[in-house]
Amino acid sequence: MARSNDEVAALFAEYADLISITGGDAFRARVYEKAARAIGGHHADVSGLDVKGLQEIPNVGKSIAEKIVEYFGTGQVSAVEELRARIPAGVRRLTAIPTLGPKKAMAIYQELGISSIEELADAIHGERLRDLKGFGPKTEENILHGIALLQSSGDRVMLDAATDVAEGIVAQLSNVTGCLRCAYAGSLRRVRETIGDVDVLAAAEDSEPLMRAFTGLPETAEVVAHGTTKTSIRTTKGLAVDLRVVPPDSWGAALQYFTGSKAHNIRTRELAVHRGLKLSEYGLFDVESGERIVSATEEDVYARLGLPWIPPTLREDRGEVQAGLRGELPELVQESDVRGDLHTHTDLTDGLAPLEEMVAAAAERGHAYYAITDHAPNLSMQRMTDERMLAQRERVRELDEEYGRRGRRSGMRLLHGVELNIDPDGEVDWPDEFLAEFDLCVASVHSHFNQAPDAMTQRFLRACENPYVNIIGHPTTRIIGKRPGVDADLDAVFAACARTGTALEINSHPDRLDLNDEHILRAKRHGAKFAIDSDAHSTLHLAHLRYGVGTAQRGWLTTDDVINTWPLTRLRRFLRKGRTGTV
């Protein structure tokens, strides 16, 4: 939808980086960063706006508006091109390494001529970096660690980026004449947190028109391999996409095969062997006669193996086949089960949209309830005060009345909450009296990520014991490919959450997905409850919930585990926690 917004946002983010790297005005760089964020999160497509309309977007003034118009008119922005000409693209790539910012990247480039991560690693191993002013052995160590972290996510892309590409391609191929079915399979269909390449599957009698359409897609930058059953391309953004075309009657077996996981497929093939059958991407066959028994739908294939259809998010060989055989597959939580979002921001702190716009967008999504949880004062960069928070609450109450009046079907109730900061001792921003007035409190770690494990564990336990803390936000604080999760005794934390009635968040932002599937499985065994939240900082982020739901499914969660699938009365009871009569 807002694809051109993303293009412009990426361009200005790059421009901001280039300004920083070349030692330009830091304030100017920040303005472009802010504009990039605002444009990326803007609801309307910027390609259709004129200079005047563009200037209505916060942090977009005359100069930036004109650059946007220039971009859509000429395909580039001359100011950006000038800086690009001065700095190799690889230098900017260096700043993706954690602990390596624009100043160090420029020093490395100017002094040693290094403009790629590989060259940098070589220079460190050759001990050439430590001669530079401001660089020492520890810096080298940190950079190497950062490179390892960066490469641990490899060439994998985030879930949202891969989903956008895959859905776009599926939509285009579905329109090709002769295409009977088209869907993406692979790790994307299983909603893994990062995606290596996208597998698209199509059913047709004749593969030729589909293959031709595929290699001719606007997003196709390079055709890596081209055949009648399989074609591989690389998109303009560098993502590898495979298209496989199968005969219509093989659809189910092929979809099952290409969805994986490998471990799940091995398990299902074993099951087939035990029954004198053979399972491949072409179908389920009788070994004796060689005759194909079923292959048209996944349901047929699973049923013939004595299994119910297994949701793709469970197909990781984590006991789903055994559970299926016993008829004990969980009834997984679905996106449509989610009644409300319990962690969202507005422009009162670091969100992009005003309260009214966020609430309207939430209502548009059909939520039955919605919580506003802006940051609290201890995250000093957010400039929150008691007065601002109370004024926001007034406005939330008014809006609640307005939206609540729309009745049971289309009405939405608003909760006024807060995202508290859990300090190194496990304390939060406000005293009990003030906290008691919120409808709910999310509490999260935002700093001091490197505390010793014992201290970190105590910090979380203390927060859980707080009778006003309802949800631990993005519990491990990891950022995929950038920052590992905190080191704490998570089992102790999960047990404390279960004991105290504190929910664990499944933060749906594609860069976080925190808790992840494995943590969810562990926490569920402790009896903890969960909240699937968007942590939206713009109206567009509200849609991220789908990724949180997918992650929850990978953790085998049902609606009983997820507090924001519950009716409001049951949710409110949970939010009262242990505090009734204790204060």
Next chain:
DNA sequence: GCCGTTTTCGGCCCGACTGTTTTCAGTCG
């Protein structure tokens, strides 16, 4: 380069942490 209950110029988020330095620069959230 943007913005305005500190308002059309002069600020702009700010404090902590780290590693490199002998008083600070760079990075991060």
